Amino acid sequence: MSTSDAGGRLARRWPPGWPLRPLPRGQWAAQQPTYAGARPALIDAAVKRAQARPSGNWFVLAASREIRGDRPFGTSVAGAEVVAWRDTEGGLVAGPGACPHLGAPMALAAVDCGALVCRWHGLRVGPGVGAGWQPLPVHDDGVLAWVRLDAAGGEEPLEAPVVPARPRRESGVDSVATLTGVCEPADIVANRLDPWHGSWFHPYSFSRLSVLSAPGEVDVADDDDRFVVAVTFRVAPGLGVPVRAEFSCPEPRTVVMRITDGEGAGSVVETHATPRGRGTDGRPRTAVIEAVVADSGRPGFAVARAMAPALRPVMRRAVARLWRDDLAYAERRYQLRSM
Ligand code: FES
Ligand SMILES: [Fe+2]
Structure with missing residues (x-):
């Protein structure tokens, strides 16, 4: 046989x-x-x-669980350096990855009380803090973390990314x-x-x-x-x-x-x-x-x-x-x- x-x-x-x-x-x-x-x-x-x-200029940044509240996550999206972390409530925060003072990598910053503290001279950045640093629009769908980059996307922005039905x-x-x-x-x-x-x-x-x-x-x-x-x-x-x-x-x-x-x-x-x-x-x-x-x-x-x-x-x-x-x-x- x-x-x-x-x-x-x-x-x-x-x-x-x-x-x-x-x-x-x-x-x-x-x-x-x-x-x-x-x-x-x-x-x-x-x-x-x-x-x-x-796409509404939304890009997947990383897995949701990769972004934590105890240390920042750094990457680049469409050539832009991006840093992300979680605030004290667990909310996703992301923004430019270079310190607005002299450009230190914020991916190496410390997280303190939900904000990032630059290791070079102690500038604090986060939503509502840090002159010259603006958070980016973000979306956490529970599996993936998304960030909106309007300059890189060049499209009409959308309120939220197009997340597939799961x-x-x-x-x-x-x-x-x-x-x-x-x-x-x-x-x-x-x-x-x-x-x-x-x-x-x-x-x-x-x-x-x-x-x-x-x-x-x-x-x-x-x-x-x-x-x-x-x-x-x-x-x-x-x-x-x-x-x-x-x-x-x-x-x-x-x-x-x-x-x-x-x-x-x-x-x-x-x-x-x-x-x-x-x-x-x-x-x-x-x-x-x-x-x-x-x-x-x-x-x-x-x-x-x-x-x-x-x-x-x-x-x-x-x-x-x-x-x-x-x-x-x-x-x-x-x-x-x-x-
Ligand atoms: S480079 Fe960040 S505080 Fe100076
Ligand atoms: Fe294949």
């Missing part, structure tokens, strides 16, 4: 309610090629439509990961709007991927602007979780993958691309801030969670590899464009 016969037999005998399914071993090179579907013009058109949507907080579990690449936000978005690369480029994570529908190039209504995919997530050798998922862009720097059917339905993976500015080599840096908000409301989730200690190291390795490979794709896209 061949391995695939055994796999097929196992699949037929598998309890139907279990979220994990046996995954017969397949030959990577024997998969159906997907390049004919992944038309460059179609992907570019989807990226352009995303870029035309309003599972309810009580039922969901969230995690946020950040990594940085040499590319622009559009390169990150373009990578996520090419679902066809999934089981070719990431065979260790995805198998049996088929793109069930993709938007056209012209006259696409907002509601139809999504890619629908059927895919099996490989969670361990020989085991996978089949799901249906859709990808869409609610704003120019966000791609949302929502699981619509199968284990974890309702869960979302949000990929946010935040331009950091240029590196010392003059090339752009973009942070990929990826939030996974998993819905744990379904009973099957408990089974997956019970197995999590065993699966987690495998999944962590797979996820780290996914990020590395997707960033390499985005960086390559930038490199080819900038040559």
